[in-house]
Amino acid sequence: MSNSALIGRIHRILSQESQWTLRYILREENQSTDYLAKLAFERK
Structure with a gap:
């Protein structure tokens, strides 16, 4: 999906x-979302 x-x-x-x-939530305070974001970028 495009931006x-x-x-x-x-x-x-x-x-x-x-x-x-x-x-805004710091990345360190939201590990679940940080994990999902990393997965999304790895699949590109």
């Missing part, structure tokens, strides 16, 4: 919600 397709998908999902919040 622009991913951004479009995120936009569609967020537009369906009446309220949402984005929050």
